[in-house]
Amino acid sequence: MPLRLVAIREQVLGPDGDLQQEREVNANGKPSALSGLGDLTLAVGGYKDLMQPFPDYGSTPDGAKVRIILVFLRIDRPVPPVALDGDAVAEVVVTPRAYSPPAYCLPLSGRLLVHDGHDFNSHHRRRDLVAATPGDPLQGRNANLYAYDFVRIDHQGALFQGSPDRKEDWLTFGAPVLAPVTGIVVEAVDGVPDNQFSRGEVVTPKVAESIDPLGLGNHVLVRAEDGRVSWLLHMEPGSVAVKTGDRVTSGQTLGQVGFSGDSLFPHLHYTVTDGAVYPSQGVPSYFAHFQRAPFSTGTPVAYGQVDSGDIIESDAQSGCHP
Helix, strand or coil: CCEEEEEEEEEEECCCCCEEEEEEEECCCCCCHHHHHCCCEECCCCCCCCCCCCCCCCCCCCCCEEEEEEEEEECCCCCCCCCCCCCEEEEEEECCCCCCCCCECCCCCCCEEEEECCCCCCHHHCCCHHHHCCCCHHHCCCCCCCCEEEEECCCCCCCECCCCCCHHHECCCCCEEECCCCEEEEEEECCCCCCEEECCEEECCHHHHHHCCCCCCEEEEEEECCCCEEEEEEECCCCCCCCCCCEECCCCEEEEECCCCCCCCCCEEEEEECCCCCCCCECCCCECCEEECCCCCCCCECCECCCCCCEEEECCCCCCCC
């Protein structure tokens, strides 16, 4: 008989196995937190891809383990707000590891908004790996797991000046795309025509659909010495200033922000992965020498992450970028 997932419980266990933290997503509340995870029925012999509801583990001590417990009930049983037991219980135990990769520079200058990052609600995290890899979900990869959509804004947060239906009126359009790290260009693609606005809708040229099936648009991939690959997407046709095999240095102009590929408005999509083949697995990235708003009182960040909603700019005194 099919089962229904009725609770997801997370336990953080210390090095000695003692419980240090526990939290749960269950059917309590109207709507419940579980309702945001979609269809929770599991067919016999089937599998399902679910969003991890606990994306932040906080300051987990060295040697700690994280236990994830899934509680299921038969679909003919009512779902209680809090399930104390179940018809089936599955669990997995993982050991977190520290990850502190070298920091890169921001790929755009000026006042930037992380319009969409990789937080729990970001569309970058919401890729159905089961649908993408039918029959073998363990082979699923999400290149955008730690991605960013960067846009330039003015002091009031405006994204454009003039008409939103003119790509040239967007503050990000035409902005120089800067190499975030010194490395080798492993792919450079130009010649994909820009999208156009039509009565508030985005229209992708037919030729772009055929020559750019992945929706990357004009783009540059840079492999750093640490092996990670930076993907800089949606550039303006004719602006890509490097070619495959070139060595670039941090801060070098790679092209200009355009409106090509799978883009709803002019922005720079930036992600870092463990390989140059799509889809490679997205990995965390950190940035060096930037500031967070308010800039008048902010302290420069020498090493840190950014995410959805952050307003940032490069530290002009750092030398990270001119």
